[in-house]
Amino acid sequence: MTATGRTPGRRPGGPDTRGEIVQAARESFADKGFAATSIRAVARQAGVDAALVHHYFDSKDELFIEAMAIPVDPRRIAAQIVDGPRDEIGRRIATVFLGVWESPDGQQRMKALFRSVVTSDEVARMMREGITQMIIQPVAQVLDVPDAQLRVGLVATQLVGTAIVRYLVGLEPIASIDIETLIDRLAPVLQLHLTG
Structure with missing residues (x-):
C-alpha cells in the first residue's frame, strides 16, 4: 500500500x-x-x-x-444528399463525404475505420451492411432508375479511392489540393455515374 x-x-x-x-x-x-x-x-x-x-x-x-462512431449520423448524411435537385446530387455527395474527412476528429475516425475494414472481414461486413441500409439504399431510391444501386456503388468506388489517395497515402497533388477545387473536380464525375 x-x-x-x-x-x-x-x-x-x-x-x-x-x-x-x-x-x-x-x-x-x-x-x-x-x-x-x-x-x-x-x-x-x-x-x-x-x-x-x-x-x-x-x-x-x-x-x-x-x-469508430462516425462523426455524423449516416441517416443524416443520406438526408442531406437526397435533399435537393437531382442534377446537383454529385456535388452534395462530394461535399458531405469530404466534409467528414476534413475535420481532424472525423479524419482520425475515418482512417481507423478504413484500416479496420481491410483487416477484418467482420468489420467489413458490418460496415457494408450499415452503409447499404443507411446511405446507399436511400440515395438509390431517389435516382429511380433500374441500375440505381450499381450507380451508387460506382460513386462509392470514386469516394473511397479519393479518400485513400488524399488522406491515407498522401499522393500529391491530391493530398494538398484545396477542398473546394477537389469537390469541383469530383462532383461532375459522381454526377455522371448517378444520372449520366
Whole structure:
C-alpha cells in the first residue's frame, strides 16, 4: 500500500475513464487497424487494467463500434444528399463525404475505420451492411432508375479511392489540393455515374 492508501498498479476508473478508453481505442484502431488492436493494448494506452475495459465493453467489436462512431449520423448524411435537385446530387455527395474527412476528429475516425475494414472481414461486413441500409439504399431510391444501386456503388468506388489517395497515402497533388477545387473536380464525375 502507498502513503495515499492505494495499492500500486493501474489506476481505477475515474469520471471520464470510459472516454479515455474510447480515445485510446480510436488511436489504436487508426494506427494499427482492427486485427492488430487488442483490449490489453488499449488498456495499457489508457493507463487502466484490461478488466476495466471489459467492464465498459463486452468485446473488441463493441469497443470498435463505440470508438469508430462516425462523426455524423449516416441517416443524416443520406438526408442531406437526397435533399435537393437531382442534377446537383454529385456535388452534395462530394461535399458531405469530404466534409467528414476534413475535420481532424472525423479524419482520425475515418482512417481507423478504413484500416479496420481491410483487416477484418467482420468489420467489413458490418460496415457494408450499415452503409447499404443507411446511405446507399436511400440515395438509390431517389435516382429511380433500374441500375440505381450499381450507380451508387460506382460513386462509392470514386469516394473511397479519393479518400485513400488524399488522406491515407498522401499522393500529391491530391493530398494538398484545396477542398473546394477537389469537390469541383469530383462532383461532375459522381454526377455522371448517378444520372449520366
